Amino acid sequence: MSGRQLEVCAASFASALAAEAGGAHRIELCQNLAQGGITPSYGLIREVRRQLSIPVFVLIRPRPGHFVYSPAERAIMRADIEQCRALGCAGVVLGVLDAAGRVDVAACQELVAAAGPLPVTFHRAFDECPDQAAALEDVIGLGCQRVLTSGGQPTAPAGLPRLAALVRQAAGRVSVMPGAGISPATIRAVLEGSGAREFHSSARGPVVPAARGLFGVAEAETDAAVVAELVRRLAE
Structure with a gap:
């Protein structure tokens, strides 16, 4: 059935290429998935934009950890958004909360304004909001195009209701x-x-032992075959 879309979370150049090869409709580009993802480097964004024909959304997250950001961190986020616009990215992915776990509407308005015409996805900071019904109305009021969520649970299958x-x-x-x-x-x-x-997946395959680095830690890459299977099942 038409209208269903798969977004793949790609944390490397290889994963981005695999996502497109498998038939993903869009990618969310980030780095450091082991800590939940942060804004990717300028070089990675530029090269992915050069090589991919599908839309590239970029995660705007200056550090791991909580989603309450200082003025300096928000300035970094605005600068990263401006860079994404200059590089021709299709959209950005962001989220800011206040100390009570609510959507920080004022801070998010600044970032949405910086995005200008770029569509905005509100990311899984949403899952830390104690009142998701109220948070959803805030996200809608901000003009975001979509919200990424597991329904407040560790996984989407667990959060189905x-x-x-x-x-x-x-x-x-x-x-x-x-x-x-x-x-x-x-x-x-x-x-x-x-x-x-719309659905979001990293579509990762197994970790290749040879890919382990100096400290014996490696992140699995997106697998084009897994992406293709996800796309096939969406179309059933």
């Missing part, structure tokens, strides 16, 4: 995009149980 409620509440005003735990084995259940139309 909340995801379905959010999709109903959104009523087409924003796309509720399930993410976390989306695999070929789970994507149909999440699709059918949530009513969502």
Whole structure:
């Protein structure tokens, strides 16, 4: 069925290429997934933009950890957004909370303004909001195009009841995009149980032992075959 889309979270150049090769509709480009992802380097953004024909959304997150940002950190985020615009990226992915875990509307308005015409995805900072129904209205009021969420649970399959409620509440005003735990084995259940139309997955294959670095740590790359299987199951 048309209209369903797969966004792949790519944390390297190789993963970005694999996402496109597998048929992903869009990528979210980041680095350091082991700590939840941060803004990728200028060089990575530029080279991915040069090589890919599918839309590239860039994660705007200056550091790992919580989503309450200082004025200096927000200035860095604005500068990164401006850089993404200059490089011709298709959109940005961001989120700022206040100390109570609510959407920091004023801070997010600054960043959305910096994005200008670029579509904005509100990322999984949303899952730390204690009142997701109120948070969704804030995200809609900001003019975001979509919100990435696992329904407040560790994985989207575990958060299905909340995801379905959010999709109903959104009523087409924003796309509720399930993410976390989306695999070929789970994507149909999440699709059918949530009513969502867009889905987010890292689509990673196994870690290749030879790829381990100096400290014996390696992140699995996106696997084009896994991406293709996810796309196939979405189209069933």
